[in-house]
Amino acid sequence: MHFVIDKDQLVQSVQDVMKAVSSRTTIPILTGIKIVAHDEGITITGSDSDISIERFIPIEEDDKQYVEVQRMGSIVLQARFFADIVKKLPASQVEIEVLERLTTRIRSGASEFNLNGLDPEEYPRLPEIAEENLFSIQADLLKQIIRQTVFAVSTSETRPILTGVNWRMEDGRLTCVATDSHRLAMRHATIESNTADLKFSNVVIPGKSLSELSKIIDDGNELIDIVVTENQILFKAKNILFYSRLLDGNYPDTSRLIPDESKTDVVLSTKKFLQAIERASLLAREGRNNVVKLVSLESKNMEISSNSPEIGKVFEHVEAQSFEGDEVKISFSAKYMMDALKAIDSADVVVSFTGAMRPFLIRPINEDSIVQLILPVRTY
Structure with a gap:
């Protein structure tokens, strides 16, 4: 040579x-x-x-x-x-x-x-993949889907299936779900390529594979061809082939986790809410599990607080743009909330609560393609 x-x-x-x-x-x-x-x-x-x-x-x-x-x-x-x-x-x-x-x-x-x-x-030969289950997706949309879900995969090997992102395709709609059993990230996308007959429900792609894929595909509207088989997935971009094995096992049914109704809906500025959580977490980081508390006050004011006995306390106030329903008193992981808010590309978010110890949802306002769910933490 x-x-x-x-x-x-x-x-x-x-x-x-x-x-x-x-x-x-x-x-x-x-x-x-x-x-x-x-x-x-x-x-x-x-x-x-x-x-x-x-x-x-x-x-x-x-x-x-x-x-x-x-x-x-x-x-x-x-x-x-x-x-x-x-x-x-x-x-x-x-x-x-x-x-x-x-x-x-x-x-x-x-x-x-x-x-x-x-x-x-x-050197092992690359798998030969029959291109029967094939669909195409724009590179920038694929990168966005990965960014908005992959952070929520589990890093623990005790349940290996949760270290991946579950992809399901039905009627031209791709649903991607990641959960570590304490939080969940879900993203829907309508796929316009020939997907009428395409259907797969239990494809679980390792989070590590998706993270590496995201680093090597370019931003832009170039189409990426995706081929799905029983145990492999292939992403074909210009001059690049990216193969990943799929995880074995059945992904849990996460649809039951998402509440149908809420007792309280709060609309907040994504940026202001994120910055307040970031500041509150400066003390929470040192405490157990990075927990902050959110309490609704009079006249649409939300108080975010953190108390670390060895270090001190912090109080933040964020004014809600709208507040409907019962008063709120809930504790949660600051890290999970920051990850969720960073994944949402919207100026405002609606946070829907169903009770102090029930999962709550964070979504962009007037948008149902992305849902973030967080389980609260019990504090005494």
């Missing part, structure tokens, strides 16, 4: 596939990345067997030449060393050539490295 490649394209591609490479893998060859030179360009692959990312660099695109392939072939190189080397190479062009016994020479400007390569035949 022998080729010359544009350094910027190489660096970007290596950084993308590195997101799938783990140093803790039990399969030694997966600590490397696979590079294949063929007649259309260069394909670079990284995998940890849960996530696999394949990046393609075409010979030329938009009248720019990126690659000159002099001899086709393939090699696997130690990912950590190769990534560090290409980032620091001095010239705008990089020459990579595989010599005898898999030794790989990397030249750029006055620099030359010789890396010991691994046998590419030993």
Whole structure:
């Protein structure tokens, strides 16, 4: 194998596939990345067997030449060393050539490295996915869906299924739900591509996979093709294939958790409410579980307070834009509330309470595509 490649394209591609490479893998060859030179360009692959990312660099695109392939072939190189080397190479062009016994020479400007390569035949093949269950979604909408749900997945392995986000598709409507059993984030999106016959109900994508995917897809209205199978999901963007395994097991039925009615509805400025919670949490952080208390006062005033016996007390007041229903007295995790408010892209939110020890909802005003639910904390 022998080729010359544009350094910027190489660096970007290596950084993308590195997101799938783990140093803790039990399969030694997966600590490397696979590079294949063929007649259309260069394909670079990284995998940890849960996530696999394949990046393609075409010979030329938009009248720019990126690659000159002099001899086709393939090699696997130690990912950590190769990534560090290409980032620091001095010239705008990089020459990579595989010599005898898999030794790989990397030249750029006055620099030359010789890396010991691994046998590419030993590198696991990417899964072959039949594109039957396929739909498309705009890149910016996909990133938004991930941002508004993935933070609520569980970080505990005691219930592995909750470390993922549940995706359901029915009648062209995609519903994404994440919960760690103390809070829940739900996002609906209408998918306009050919989804009339498409239906899947129990696809659970690891939160880690979605977080990494979000980092490598560009903002914009480019369409991402998504292919769903029994145990794999494939995201196809321009020059990128992103595979993730799906989590085994049945996701709990979360529809029962969301209250149908409320006793109190409060409309607040998202920004002012978030800032007040952030300030109150400065003391709550030190106390148990980062808990703040919310109490309704006279004339639409809401009091947010936190009491940490060793440090002190804090009181914040936020005026509600409207207040309907019973008075409120409730305690909750400041972190959960801040996460929920940051996920909502709306100037105002409506917070709906159903009782001091019942879950409450946070939603954008006049918008039903996103729902955040938080379970209160019992305080005495």
